[in-house]
Amino acid sequence: MTTSSPVRTRFAPSPTGFLHIGGARTALFSWAYARRHGGTFVLRIEDTDVARSTPAAVQAILDGMQWLGLAHDEGPFYQMQRMERYKVVIQQMLEAGTAYHCYMSKDELDQLRAEQEARKEKPRYNGLWRPEPGKVLPVIPPSVEPVVRFRNPVEGSVVWEDQVKGRVEFANAELDDFIIARADGTPTYNFCVVVDDCDMAITHVIRGDDHVNNTPRQINLLTALGAPVPSYAHLSMILGDDGQKLSKRHGAVSVMQYDDDGYLPAAVLNYLARLGWSHGDDELFSMEQFVAWFDLDHITASAAQFNTEKLNWLNAQYIKVADNAQLATDVHRRLAQRGVSTVAGPDLERVIGLYKDRVSNLNELADAVHPFYVMAHASEDLRAQHLTEVARAALVDLAQVLASATWQATDLGNAVKETAKAQGLKMPQVAIPLRVVLLGQPQSPAIDAVLEVFGRDEVLRRLQAL
Secondary structure (H helix, E strand, O other), X not given: OOOOOOOEEEEOOOOOOOOOHHHHHHHHHHHHHHHHOOOEEEEEEOOOOOOOOOHHHHHHHHHHHHHHOOOOOEEEEEHHHHHHHHHHHHHHHHHHOOEEEEOOOHHHHHHHHHHHHHOOOOOOOOOOOOOOOOOOOOOOOOOOOOEEEEOOOOOOEEEEEEOOOEEEEEEHHHOOOOEEEOOOOOEOHHHHHHHHHHHOOOOEEEEEHHHHHHHHHHHHHHHHXXXXXXXXXXXXXXXXXXXXXXXXXXXXXXXXXXXXOOOOHHHHHHXXXXXXXXXXXXXXOOHHHHHHHOOOOOEOOOOEEOOHHHHHHHHHHHHHHOOHHHHHHHHHHHHHHOOOOOOOOOOHHHHHHHHHHHOOOHHHHHHHHHHHOOOOOOOHHHHHHHOOHHHHHHHHHHHHHHXXXXXXXXXXXXXXXXXXXXXXXXXXXXXXXXXXXXXXXXXXXXXXXXXXXHOHHHHHHHHHOO
């Protein structure tokens, strides 16, 4: 691509499973690069693997992208809807001599590979049906439907300056004439990708480094088609907490699982941005800042390591500064899933304000506010430990004071202190039993704030049930 070409990136997942962390990072970097340069971000669904691609997997990808807020500018395009276009290009290549029919049967190909492996050679197609000047091709067998192979150059090398890996070179002698259309006429992955990237004028391909071996083949195909070659950036793999390949135990799960587990999408995006990319020592930043800073030069070529503790820390920071109304929407949904209604209880946003500094995810936040909407039942051990006869007597007196107290945090705190003093007790000897009665647990935010948010009627009702 020329330097003057408008930036166009693409995210092209295969819908054979969910959108996981690795794919989400690729999508984020592709999206951010397009946004950084005022370009276009294209979403393409590579669904030619009919046996494994499912509508559910497509929807999972779309849901994950929407949850993360990575809006595409064009698409989604589906490769299965572009079959006629691929067939036209294959026919053009056959006519131009850059592709040819190969009638080698599967048995012949298996035998060839076995012989090559026995000689400790790299298994590869031997060019039996490749047309050459003066070469006499075998007689076409009547019972074999041909595949179409790309006529790969046999001399020279494929070289590109990878935006992450630096200079990468593959000798053409190492690349055989790979299949671009199967015997049933369906095109193969590498071919479809090239036609799509060409037709969609993709200028920058940002993807995982598991695609590095595909790149020389794709560059040769683009050259054969007379198409511009995009700039490539191959992202390093992501390792799990233990330094091993990412597994389902630590990160290789659906992006939507992070929603279920109580993470905010902004926190997940912030964390993904730091997986293999950095801007000095900055850890916390908005997506607006990320887009303004993002470039391919600061992507590390070494593997990135997933760190659950860091993700949890980031999520806690985002929850602390999040708008209470936004958090209330998420928490309300989680409580509703448990069959808990917030209609008759205190204002959910106020309750959230008490606890959002004390949690690392939204499920913990839902756990924390739960007792404000369902009568708490402390364990027998807690009741035996804290609701002694002395404590019960103090709470009875406190209930009488609270019945006529001004319902403001300062006055409520003074009521607890004065009751404790009158009973010859220390403040915690009243406040902790009070927490056990109200919340079913001995810890909470400041007791005066808890009382104020609960409201007089509910506090007295729970004390009366003591």
